Amino acid sequence: MAASVSSALLLLLNIAGALLSPRAPPTLAPTPATLAVAGDAEDxxxxxxxxxxxxxxxxxxxxxxxxxxxxSTDPATGVASRDVVIDADAGLAVRLYMPNVANLTAGERGRSGKLPLVVYYHGGAFVTESAFSPTYQRYLNALASKAGVLAVSVEYRLAPEHPLPRA
Structure with missing residues (x-):
C-alpha cells in the first residue's frame, strides 16, 4: 500500500513539476490563415x-x-545522467540514467551486483520531442531512482526528415 501511494505521489509531483517549472511563454502554432498571411502558404x-x-x-x-x-546529476534523486553518441553519422545517441548505487539495498542491486537495464523510447509519435526533453529527464530520474535500474533513453531521428522505419 505504501509503495503504491508513494508511486502515485511521485507521479503527481512529476506532473506538478512539469506544469509549474519556469519556461518560455508558449508559441502559438500557425494556422493555414496565418501561413497565408506570412506568404509561406504556397511553400x-x-x-x-x-x-x-x-x-x-x-x-x-x-x-x-x-x-x-x-x-546532470539530479539533486532530488541522486541519479546521474550522461549523453553517449552511438553513431554520429546516423544521429543515434542515448542518455544514460545511473541511480546512486549507495542508496540501493543489496536486494535492489541483485545477486551479481549489476543493475537491471531499462531501454526507453521517448514519446512524440516519431515527429516531436527528444531523449533530452525536460519531461523525460524528470521521469527517468524518478524511474531510475525508485526502481533501482540503469535507464537508457534513445535519441532517434524524427520524421518527416527521416520517415519510418529510418528513425
Whole structure:
C-alpha cells in the first residue's frame, strides 16, 4: 500500500513539476490563415498542426517538443545522467540514467551486483520531442531512482526528415 501511494505521489509531483517549472511563454502554432498571411502558404508541403510544418524545400518547423536539458546529476534523486553518441553519422545517441548505487539495498542491486537495464523510447509519435526533453529527464530520474535500474533513453531521428522505419 505504501509503495503504491508513494508511486502515485511521485507521479503527481512529476506532473506538478512539469506544469509549474519556469519556461518560455508558449508559441502559438500557425494556422493555414496565418501561413497565408506570412506568404509561406504556397511553400507548404504538409501541415501537421499543432506539431510541425514541412515546406516543399524540405525545411521542417516544429512548434512543440523542441526543449532540451543538459545531462546532470539530479539533486532530488541522486541519479546521474550522461549523453553517449552511438553513431554520429546516423544521429543515434542515448542518455544514460545511473541511480546512486549507495542508496540501493543489496536486494535492489541483485545477486551479481549489476543493475537491471531499462531501454526507453521517448514519446512524440516519431515527429516531436527528444531523449533530452525536460519531461523525460524528470521521469527517468524518478524511474531510475525508485526502481533501482540503469535507464537508457534513445535519441532517434524524427520524421518527416527521416520517415519510418529510418528513425
Amino acid at each position: 507548404v508541403d504538409f501541415l501537421f498542426l499543432p506539431f510541425l510544418v514541412l515546406y516543399k524545400s524540405g525545411r521542417v518547423v516544429r512548434f512543440m517538443g523542441t526543449d532540451t536539458v543538459p545531462a
